[in-house]
Amino acid sequence: MHMEKSKSRGVRKGAWTYEEDKLLKACIDKYGEGKWHLVPQRAGLNRCRKSCRLRWLNYLNPTINRENFSEDEVDMILRLHKLLGNRWTLIAARLPGRTSNDVKNYWHTHLRKKMISRKLEEKKEKKKPNETMKAHEIIKPQPRTFLSHSPRLNGKHIEKPIVAVSTKDASVAKDGNFDTMLPINDNGDHAMWWESLLNLRNDKIGSCSLLQEEGNSILELPNIENFFYWRSQ
DNA sequence: AACTAGCTCAACCGCCGGTTC
C-alpha cells in the first residue's frame, strides 16, 4: 500500500481529457483489456493503472449503455438489491451494458430515496395493531465450484452459459437452453426459483464469477464466469 | 442577473483476495 502511494506520486488526477481518452482507447484496441499496470506506459499516459482501468470500464468501453434506465432495469435493480444487498457488480452483471458504477450511482440518486420513503411507510403500517411485518432478509449467494466428476454436472461438458439455481440441488441444461434448465427444489419438482423469488424467468442470463471449491480439485469451465450457483442461507 | 441548494455522475480512495516470487 505504501508502494502504491509512492508510485502514484506525480501521476495526473481528475477529469480525463479528450486526448487522454484517445490514447487509452488506442491502447486497449491494440493490446486488449487487462494488464492494467502496463497500460499507462503503453498508452503514454501519466495516469495510474486504476485510473486507466476505471476510465475504460466505466466510460470508454463501447459496450456501455448510456441511455436512461428503463423501467425493467429499475425493477431488476430493486429486486436484485433486495436479494444481494450492495453487490453492485453482481447486480450490474445482470444488466447488459450497465456498469457497477452506473448502478451504484443510480441507486444512490434515485432508488435509495424510494426505499427510504417506502420503509417509513412500512414503519407506519407496522404501528397498526394485530399486524406483523417480516424483516427483510438478504440472501447472500454462495459461490461454488464443482469437481469435474461431480454428479451435478452429469459428466457434461459445459459450452454455453448456464445457471444452476437451487435450494438443495440443481439440474444442468443439457442443451444450453436456459428455459429447459429448471432448478429443482427440495421437494424434487421444478419449481421456478427465479420466478417465485425474482420473476426473472424470461431474462437473459448475465455473467458473474461466483465460484468456490467443492472439493480439492477445481473444475475448469470454459465459461466459468457464467456459472451461477445460488443457495439461500 | 446573481446567488443558492440540490442533483448527477465521473473519479478517487482504501481495502481485500489472489498470485507471484
Add this chain to the structure above:
DNA sequence: GGAACCGGCGGTTGAGCTAGT
C-alpha cells in the same frame, strides 16, 4: 511463510450542472 504486486470492489467525494428564489 511472507512481502510485493495486481485486479477488483464498494464507499465516498467533489466538480459541474440545473432549478428555484
